[in-house]
Amino acid sequence: KDTINKIAAGEVIERPASVVKELIDNSIDAGATDIRIEVEKGGKNSILVRDNGCGMSRGDALVAYKKHATSKLTRIEDLDTVSTMGFRGEALSSITAIAKVEILTRPLEEITGTKIVIHGGKVLDTSDAGAAPGTSVYLKDLFYNTPARRKYLKSDRTELAHITDTVTQLALANPDISFTLLSEGKPVLRNAGSSDLFKSIVNLLGPDTARSMLPLEYRTEDFEIRGYISKPETTRGDSDQLFLFVNTRPVASRGISKSIREGYYTKIPKGRYPVAVLSLILDPAEVDVNVHPRKAEVRFSREKELGNIVTSAIEKVLSEHAL
Numbered sequence: 252k253d254t255i256n257k258i259a260a261g262e263v264i265e266r267p268a269s270v271v272k273e274l275i276d277n278s279i280d281a282g283a284t285d286i287r288i289e290v291e292k293g294g295k296n297s298i299l300v301r302d303n304g305c306g307m308s309r310g311d312a313l314v315a316y317k318k319h320a321t322s323k324l325t326r327i328e329d330l331d332t333v334s335t336m337g338f339r340g341e342a343l344s345s346i347t348a349i350a351k352v353e354i355l356t357r358p359l360e361e362i363t364g365t366k367i368v369i370h371g372g373k374v375l376d377t378s379d380a381g382a383a384p385g386t387s388v389y390l391k392d393l394f395y396n397t398p399a400r401r402k403y404l405k406s407d408r409t410e411l412a413h414i415t416d417t418v419t420q421l422a423l424a425n426p427d428i429s430f431t432l433l434s435e436g437k438p439v440l441r442n443a444g445s446s447d448l449f450k451s452i453v454n455l456l457g458p459d460t461a462r463s464m465l466p467l468e469y470r471t472e473d474f475e476i477r478g479y480i481s482k483p484e485t486t487r488g489d490s491d492q493l494f495l496f497v498n499t500r501p502v503a504s505r506g507i508s509k510s511i512r513e514g515y516y517t518k519i520p521k522g523r524y525p526v527a528v529l530s531l532i533l534d535p536a537e538v539d540v541n542v543h544p545r546k547a548e549v550r551f552s553r554e555k556e557l558g559n560i561v562t563s564a565i566e567k568v569l570s571e572h573a574l
């Protein structure tokens with residue numbers, strides 16, 4: 252059973268950034284408004300994710316790390332309309348199987364918190380502990396018990412770059428939540444939560460990028476698209492940088508990425524690429540997030556139609572800008 256858990260864990264947890272993503276997802280699902288991430292050595296030595304969300308009672312915390320423990324999907328039909336980031340109940344079990352983990356958690360209404368120490372899937376200690384309301388998950392020595400996997404990790408710098416990307420995506424997807432990322436105790440990213448996506452773009456992608464972007468808002472009966480796209484004259488030379496969110500979930504979609512580029516067609520020369528931060532809002536029943544365990548690539552039931560709308564929305568903004 253241990254082996255099966257370790258293998259399964261590999262599918263969800265590929266590298267430190269995967270841990271960071273799963274823990275932030277949990278914090279978002281817990282209703283956190285402030286999420287702090289601290290990493291050492293690109294997350295290989297340690298990762299801490301602390302939130303001010305709903306916390307867990309001791310009883311809940313003691314089952315949360317078990318495989319398929321989830322408080323989020325109660326009926327199988329919910330799979331069609333899942334609105335939480337997590338729903339498989341796999342992240343905590345995967346993470347605790349391949350690292351040395353300390354979970355410290357406290358629901359607002361309780362006086363003391365709970366601390367649980369789990370190494371390689373085994374609970375070593377459970378105790379009362381003083382804690383602020385919310386949850387912090389601290390892990391050390393990722394993949395310590397699967398040396399083959401640890402060997403595949405890249406340099407600290409590369410792993411930190413993946414973590415920074417992950418946090419940037421999630422912070423852009425949730426501009427109302429405060430995010431802080433520290434590496435070796437030094438700030439890497441910081442975005443105080445606000446209702447203003449533009450402020451988040453300034454904080455997370457930099458003022459120069461922010462200044463070079465145009466707001467986009469487009470609505471049809473079934474779809475809503477909102478965000479910012481780069482002006483054609485300020486595109487990048489290396490590759491495009493697309494941040495795509497579907498109902499606030501960061502996703503990848505080859506189809507939609509292509510539609511974004513098509514919106515720029517004839518507007519930018521070959522070899523220039525746009526930056527776009529776009530949020531699609533649509534009926535969750537039209538989205539299949541369940542394609543992949545890492546939940547990255549999505550499918551849409553009306554992908555062609557949606558793609559055409561994205562292209563038109565971009566064409567419209569760009570032609571108004573050209574006037």
Ligand code: ADP
Binds near residue numbers: 302336340
């Ligand atoms: P899932 O997110 O798919 O439900 P996880 O393994 O990620 O599965 O988490 C298991 C359960 O642990 C969650 O359903 C939730 O009840 C609880 N949990 C995990 N992280 C947190 C957190 N940061 N705050 C509150 N509850 C949490």
Ligand code: MG
Binds near residue numbers: 338343
């Ligand atoms: Mg989860």
